[in-house]
Amino acid sequence: MKLANWLLTSKSTIVLTGAGMSTESNLPDFRSKEGWWRSIDPITVAAPEALDNNYELFTDFYTARLEALEGTAPHEGHQVIADWEERGFVDAVATQNVDGLHTAAGSKNVYELHGSLKNIYCHNCGAKAAPSDFKAKRKCGVCGGKLRPGVILFGEMLPQEAWNTALSRIKSASLIIVIGTSLEVYPANQLPLLASGRTVYLNAEVSSSGQDFDLVLEGKAKTIITEVQRIMHEAEGLV
Ligand code: NAD
DSSP states (O other), rough: HHHHHHHHOOOOEEEOOOGTTTTGGTOOOOSSSSSSGGGHHHHHHHHHHHHHHHHHHHHHHHHHHHHHHHOOOOHHHHHHHHHHHTTTTTOOEEEOSSSOOHHHHTTTTTTTTTTEEEEEEEETOOOOOHHHHHTOOOOOOTTOOOOOEEEEEEEEEOOOHHHHHHHHHHHHEEEOOOOOSSSTTGGGGGGGOOOSSSSEEEEESGGGGTOOEEEEEEHHHHHHHHHHHHHHHHHTTOO
């Protein structure tokens, strides 16, 4: 398989993931048939306006997402990507996911472009708080402000350090593997277009979103990643 060969010979490889990377860990994505947004419009809730004007809906939505995270674990695909980093086949993971599953699987260089769900803080003074305080709709213990998860809401600035590092590494990498993203959310969807190396798109549904890539693999992340790992092991004489 082409991707296995490319990984084995690439000088530097960056993996870019989206919510489809985590659906096989039972975390719904946003835009496929079973996604979160089937019944709720993302713009109405994952936005500063909801935090300001509809805090009840905002907390209910993110409480549901925090609860969905409880008891989840990285799947084999996350583990293979961590293994690739450990063995020098992958340099870093840039992710739109806010679930922490790459780090939980053992990936070390992870750029969380959209922040982290479990990192609760006060929207007013920045003081940290526990997820349980947020779920109980408590006010900030320091200033009485509204608590929120450390995710980037639509219209908010991305974490500059994570973004800039991911961007420069993607620009100079010889291989970019994009996994499980609809490529609809700006500016993360621009990253593959800025790559100078080979680009691969692995997604369950591929439409016009795949046209700019050197290689398109349509299917489930876990299935394809573990198959690539098997072929690499064969090629390395590890089986
Ligand atoms: P998205 O929902 O827009 O797209 C997910 C894509 O993954 C879809 O095209 C879908 O066909 C594909 N997919 C679903 N299951 C797959 C699988 N098993 N294997 C391969 N592909 C699969 O998500 P996005 O592009 O990441 O962007 C939207 C926003 O979603 C981001 O801002 C992100 O923060 C947020 N989000 C994150 C999580 C999470 O952290 N797990 C969950 C939901 C949404």
